Amino acid sequence: MPSLFYSIDFPAFFLSCSRIFRSVPDRISVKVLRFVTFLIVLVSGPSLLANPFQKLQQEINESLPNSDSTVFRLFGNQTQEQEVQKLFSVGVNQTGEEEEVELASLDLPKYINVSPVVSNTVVHESGIVVKKYTVQKKDNLSKIARSFSIDVAKLKKANSLTSDQLKIGQVLEVPVQVKNASSSRVVLKKIFILPVPQSRVTSRFGRRVDPFNKYNRVYHSGLDLAAKVGAPVLSAADGEVVFTGRNGGYGNSVTIQHKNGYKTVYAHCSQILVEVGETVKMGRVVALVGRTGTATGAHLHFEVFRNGKIMNPESALGMTEKHVTKLPKSEVAGM
Incomplete structure (x- = not known):
């Protein structure tokens, strides 16, 4: 509740006093004025000597039951960091003490494996593959060339042949066009990983x-x-x-x-x-x-x-x- 000092309407009070003083002799008016002044000092003296802003702050805090004076302080040297700390405190536990959500001191590993791999694929490329063929009985260059879908001239050139004569057991190199001439593994990786996983x-x-x-x-x-x-x-x-x-x-x-x-x-x-x-x-x-x-x-x-x-x-x-x-x-x- 506000103090008597704050509840007095001083302009109205002094106006009433002036009317009273006009209706009585001067000698009595002086005595009455002294007596009234004494009463005001006696009742409101502590409030006058104390910091009025402190009283105002107390009344504001009483009107805000859930407020914290360190957050709602109107006057003082509260730092921004202290205010932020209060605003983001988790709450109050059953004992009335502030508690914070905080991980316990754990024996953390030096590394935590977070895979940066986005994709991992094998890519095949077309091209020429040289196959080996062993000459069988009744084989000739034309027959072998047809079986591999190539020209006789290419077959002779690949094997440096000057004639069409072949020997049973002779090994020929046959250049063949295939879809999977070569293969490569293509791995797509992130340059940076999220520094706090699951944040x-x-x-x-x-x-x-x-x-x-x-x-x-x-x-x-x-x-x-x-x-x-x-x-x-x-x-x-x-x-x-x-x-x-x-x-x-x-x-x-x-x-x-x-x-x-x-x-x-x-x-x-x-x-x-x-x-x-x-x-x-x-x-x-x-x-x-x-x-x-x-x-x-x-x-x-x-x-x-x-x-x-x-x-x-x-x-x-x-x-x-x-x-x-x-x-x-x-x-x-x-x-």
């Missing part, structure tokens, strides 16, 4: 509403992947660690340099598990998800650069590269 995208690359001020629009330079505190953060590709440590609003972060001018950044980590100069493979656990720095909850802020220019991480995650391996030629049986 949830909470904010994408580009302009967005400022999470700290809904009236502003700001440029978001990465991809936010929500996960529990302590979830493993994986290296998105092979590379070398070039930065680890605290980095302003990014909090604890890791930067990895990759081939072809690519670079990735992993921010807001709770713990860093690699060192500068360390060579890492795709799937290496480099850090743990956290909310250090300027973060609106537990998540990984993931950035991708190419040749120093930032790019949309989702575009990078969608890129693939083709790996082609020639398969050894299988021996084709002669006729």
Whole structure:
């Protein structure tokens, strides 16, 4: 309830007093004025000496039963990070203490195998295959050429024959056009894997509403992947660690340099598990998800650069590269 000091209508009060003073002698008016002043000081003195804003804050808090003074504070030195921390706390447990959804400290493996393979196929190509044929009784060049659907001239040229004479048991090389002259294995792989598997995208690359001020629009330079505190953060590709440590609003972060001018950044980590100069493979656990720095909850802020220019991480995650391996030629049986 508001105090008596706040409930007094001072203009009306003094107007009433002035009317009373006009109706009594001056000597009595002075005494009455002194007495009224004494009563006001006696009743409202503590309120006058105390911080009036503190009283106002108390009344506001009483009118908001579910509010937290650290969040709804009108006056004070509450930091933005403290406000964000309160806004994104999980809740209250049965004992009345705040609790957070957080992964227990587990003995995580050094690597987590996440396959980058998109497709794996064998491609056959047409061409000339040389088959071997052993001359049988009653064979001649014309008969052999017809059986393989080639010209006699090509058959003689392939075997450097100067005449049509053949010997039983003679081995001829027969050039044949086939559909599967050669085979190759074509594997399509992602260049980058998702650094936090089974995470949830909470904010994408580009302009967005400022999470700290809904009236502003700001440029978001990465991809936010929500996960529990302590979830493993994986290296998105092979590379070398070039930065680890605290980095302003990014909090604890890791930067990895990759081939072809690519670079990735992993921010807001709770713990860093690699060192500068360390060579890492795709799937290496480099850090743990956290909310250090300027973060609106537990998540990984993931950035991708190419040749120093930032790019949309989702575009990078969608890129693939083709790996082609020639398969050894299988021996084709002669006729």
